[in-house]
Amino acid sequence: MIKRIKLFERGHPALITLKREFLENFESEILRGISTLTILSVIDEYSENGTYGYEILQELKEKTKVLVIEDGTLYPILKKLQREGLVEAKKKEVAGRKRTYYTLTNEGRKVYYHMQGFFNKLVESIAPLMDIKVGLESDRFMYCENCANKIDLRDEPNFCESCGVPLGRDYKEV
Secondary structure (H helix, E strand, O other): OOOOHHHOOOOOHHHOOOOHHHHHHHHHHHHHHHHHHHHHHHHHHOHHHOEEHHHHHHHHHHHHOOOOOOHHHHHHHHHHHHHOOOEEEEEEEEOOEEEEEEEEOHHHHHHHHHHHHHHHHHHHHHHHHHOOOOOOOOOOEEEOOOOOOEEEHHHOOOEOOOOOOEOOOOOOOO
16 A cells, blocks of 8 residues: 555654645545546446456455555445446345446446546656656557547547547557
8 A cells, every 4th residue: 555644643754844734635636536547447347247346446456556445435436436327336146245236337438438548648748757657558549639538449430439529540549
């Protein structure tokens, strides 16, 4: 887990000169958006079969090694995604246990691809400033030059579903 500033003891020597409140707010703002994006990513991986809360938490822990989302954060995000019509929740009984399984709606997949494209292009654009290397898949996806929506090339798109910009034959693959 990434040790967040707010979890450090108040008298921690390294934090005496730092702007603690500023850093707490910075971390919170970044993690709020990334948490939603990574939750949608895990749900998307499970496609039409769906996944349940505990499985989402385990996937995030296993794949990211550092992003740990607490139950108290996960379930409100899932409820918000449901209210927005981005995920569907269905109760299923598996091996004698009732669980709520989440799947992306068609609209949810479009929103997720837009969020993912925006985030990918944002990280790619600031990478030179942060000494980060970014390698985006170029054979399967492209990113809309207008809005950064992630577009699956297997769908043979003619226009961006997010902003409506025509892609044409000469679109730029990223």
